[in-house]
Amino acid sequence: MGGLVTTGHRPEWPQADDWKDLPVTVAGLGISGVPAARVLAGLGARVTVVDGGDGPRQQAHAAELRALGVTVRxxxxASLPEGVRLVVTTPGWPxxxxxxxxxxxxxxxxxxDxxxxxxxRRPLESTGEPAPWLAVTGTNGKTTTVRMLASxxxxxxxxxxxxxxxxxxxxxAVLAEEPYDVLAVELSSFQLHWAPSLRPHSAVVLNLAADHLxxxxxxxxxxxxxxxxxxGNTVACVYNTADPATEELVRAADVVEGCRAVGFTLxxxxPGQFGVVDGLLVDRAFAPDYHRNAAELASVDDVRPAAPHNIADALAAAALARAYGVEPRAVRDGLRAFRPDAHRIAQVAEVDGVVWVDDSKATNPHAAAASLAAYRPVVWIAGGLxxxxxxxxxxxxxxxRLRGxxxxGADRSLIRAALARHAPEVPVIELPDGQTGAPAMAAAVHAAAGLAQPGDTVLLAPACASMDMFADYGERGDLFAAAARALA
Structure with a gap:
């Protein structure tokens, strides 16, 4: 694909006076609802927050906002307050x-939000334009990529x-007292659904697989x-050459004339792509004379851990950074400085020759597949919602790859049935219903230890959400790590 020659709309941003006494409803007291209500109240809007819950968390947030003059229901x-002119929603509301x-x-x-x-957004003094957004989405890898990009x-x-x-x-970020030069923005499908005016500088869809259907x-x-x-991208639409659906989304997009389609590949x-040659991450999209030459960016060893999907994320981050004009040396230095977040392919223990890896963040099959591809043989802990x-x-x-x-979790029968169809020889242990939290994870870890042999990896990559048994994926991973270390 070459340049995408279409046009994009760049909406004006409203001035502060536009919000004075505007009746606005904020849907939900979640992690983004409270900041939205606070910001709108600060702009002078007449804010009403509605939330179907009435628990201690909601009560605490309600007290904070009422002190700012916000009405909280x-x-x-479900009901729309009378006279409201705008609804601002948190991402989870369908x-x-x-x-x-x-x-x-x-x-x-x-x-x-x-x-x-x-x-x-506010214009920067240096350019007269707001700080550019380099935007990242995809079914998996968003957080790793956007943190690599920020680094x-x-x-x-x-x-x-x-x-x-x-x-x-x-x-x-957009209202920070000291303005940012550029923002690395992770966006979920929920957030994108409710963002009709968004027009990033450059963006990537890392991959597409069934999730949140x-x-x-x-x-x-x-x-x-x-x-x-x-x-409305202005410089680059970055896509995954291994996932044709992402390229199709680029082809369908209405972008600014001259915006380029840039692929990444392992x-x-x-020409026009980022990839790997002889253990090096290279750029053949923004390098001088890119039709014949590539710019060396970093070594595969600069990506930690160097699992295939982490290398793909690094290439996507590098493509966005280079689209913004970053020099190759900064790509290398940023990747070397980057440390992945917890619960993302993190080795948490090694006991009797068995490595224990926490990828609790693998909350869907696509993410779990990437984890499983990085290890062999594997005792797999899986299941949930x-x-x-x-x-x-x-x-x-x-x-x-499976040793056992x-x-x-609630939907473990789906995985059990798939194992019976595709891997009938793999031994399977199921935890009974009723156990949750630390006792459940301790039982799972002990069962996995009984299946594992020296040289194996026990991998927590559940392919499912966690809320049936744990507070969130973080608690699930923490309990896994604690139970694995306790084996020693």
Missing amino acids: LGDG PSSPLFLAAEAAGVPVWG VELAWRL ILGAAGKRTAAVGNVGVSVLD DWHGSMQAYAADKGRIYE GAPG AKGADMDELVAGAAD AVLI
Whole structure:
């Protein structure tokens, strides 16, 4: 693919006076709802927050916001307050929520926190334009990629932050007293759904696999929301050559004239791509004379851990950074300085020749497949809430790597059935219903230890969400690590 010659719309951002006395409803007291309500109240809007819950967490947030003059309705997440002109939603509320249906019927727009932040951007004194957004989405790898990107931008001397669905609140970032030069923005499909005006400098869709279909309603709708990230890109739409669906989203995007399609691959890159040659990450998209030459960026060993999907994430981050104009040395230095977050392919113990790896963040089959591909042989701890996902492709692809499997959680039967179809010789241990938290994870770890042999890896890559047994994926991973270390 060459340059994409279409046009993009760049909306103006509103001034502070536009919000004075504007009646706005914020849907939800979640991690993004509270900052949204606080910011809107600070702009002078008349803010009403609605939330269907009425527990201690909601009560505490309600008290904080009421002190700022915000009206809070707890136990009521369905009715649209009278006279409201705008609804700002937190990402978790699905489009089918009664509040949004009422807003649509009344002709009231619904924005997410990302849309609000985009509209509130302030021009930089140096350029007269707001700080550019380098945006990242995908089914898996978003957080790793956006943190790698922020590390690279920091190594280039830029004031930056990883924001959006990770790290700093995107609202806090755009309104920071000391402005950022450029933002590395992680965006979920939920956030993209509610961000119609978003127009990043450059963006990437890392991969596409079935996830959150209960929220979006279909794979087509999920992919369409992911593809919104490419709308209005000005310099580069970065895509994964191993995932044709991401390239199709680029082809469908309406971008600024001259914006380029840039692929990344784990193999040798062609012109206009990033890839790997002789253990080196290289750029054949922004290098001088890129049709014949490549710019060396970093060594594969600069990516830690150097699992294939981490290298792919590093290439995507490098492509966005180079699209912004970062020099090759900064890519290397940023990757060397980067440290992955917890619960992402983290080795947590080695006991009697068996390595224990926590990838609790692998909350869907696509993520679990990437983890399983990095190890052999594996005793796999899996299960939880499947969110409507199918497990057959995952199990079929990993069957020859499995020493055994320990299954936990509400939807473990889906994985058990897939194992019976595609890996019937693999021994399977199932935890009974009723156990949760630390006792459940301790039982799973002891079962896995009984299956493992020296040289094996015990891998927690559940392919499922955690909330049926644990507070979140972080608690699940922490308990796994503690139970594995206790074996010593």
